[in-house]
Amino acid sequence: MAPLSRRELVERCLATGALLLAPSVPLGLARPLFAADVAYPPTPPNELGPFYKKKAPHTSTLAPAGAPGVPLAVEGIVLDTRGERLEGAVLELWHAGSDGLYDNEGYRYRGAIEAGPKGEYGFRTVLPGHYVGRVCQHIHYLVTAPGHKPLVTQLYFATDPAFDGDPDHNYTKDPLLKSRELIRPVTLSGDAGKVSARVRFELCLQRA
């Protein structure tokens, strides 16, 4: 499949709205925490995309109150390739609402947070919707820390219907998703009508 140009990407930014959870996907937590004496591979980069917006508000709650969609909590650690945890790393985050549309006029589903003393971070929002052309639900990250190269990447979800329960084989359906590592397992909890999701996504930066 030919890669998409910016124009093709933008012209396909059409809402699909539907959000489905694949019941056949195994549930589970993310990979274990890192050992301190191991050299770590940097998190694969992924496109910044056309809808980054400067000056996002400092908040760990990205979705507005009452926003439609499946509540989502994302947690992780920011560290570098030597395993040093990056306190104070700044994470800028943005994604489409459950209707598949970005808020470009305001800052809904956008926020900036700082990693804590042990490099830990977390935020709450709703699972992003799909827009045609990107195939997959995703959350954009721009992570910066003094002395390190900025990391531009995206978080994807193993429960995404686009993977049809098999992200190992189906992640190439999205031509912009070039690394399986960016697809994280999703822990779903709650009753059918009140499902919520939790994801871990560790971030590893390269030294400048």
Add this chain to the structure above:
Amino acid sequence: MPRAPDRAIKLDAKPGAIAVSPSGEEIVAALTNGTIQVFSISGHLLRSFRSEAESYGNRRGPFHRWTQLAFSGDGKLLAGVRGGRHLALLDARDGRELFAFDGHEDVINSLALSRDGSLLATASNDCTIALWKSASGSRVFSFAGALGEASSVALSPAGDRVAGGWSDADVRIVNASTGRQEYTVAGLSMAAFALAFSPDGRLLACGCADGVVSVTDAATGGRRGQLVRHPTPVGFVAFSQDARLLASVGLSMNPETREAEVRVGRMAGSNDSVEPIGVSHWNVLAFTSDGTAHVVDVEGPTLRIWDVRGPTPESRA
């Protein structure tokens, strides 16, 4: 209620790329069946030719279809992108391919030819803008942004400046001779999807993802004006040939309403002519010499055209 188009052109196949000439008089469409057709802005077929890329298309499939087109300022040449990142220069009269070359490592999002066609500027997902000598394919320079993909590019009419827009909301003006940055356009919050120099080269307009249209002094980077914000991302901006009017058109992001605005006015915004039009998310824009802005969009295998008058001369004063 958005205004319906003034006329439509039914094509033999869906286009892969379209462009409108700087004079606003001609529209070119590269169809996915390998034909390149040139129409007058009034909707009449002027000429048609088989693209040499068709042989690629038959052999290698859609990867070698045209994905971008741009006219030179004098309307005599066309630059195109095949299969996302392969560049070619064509004679706009007969479609003869003059030169083809590769340069970028990823998809090309935007391209612009100088007035005489001797220089070609490109913006790519490989995060660089580049300036090329069209006749040889030799690269004059390549300029990398700080973080994001390069989304838009424009060449000044004299060919002395290149404006590049990146997805991290940077717009930089680069000296075309030295490849050195002259300045960064200040005050933008989101990526510029559209860039245009005025015909006299003195102004640069930026149409951004948050709907803002910003106008800066091309020599200094100082802000000269800001149009009232569009409700959707801006897809295209163009100056009138006397540089007195600026038009911008939004990208419709809602597939149900298909509604976006076209604005024509001076740069202060108060006297702008604003019209909601049922335009699709793929459109281009140019002025004809009578000061009418023409929006051309693609809806399936059809080109649709809106004619939009700006404010009257009295209200422009």
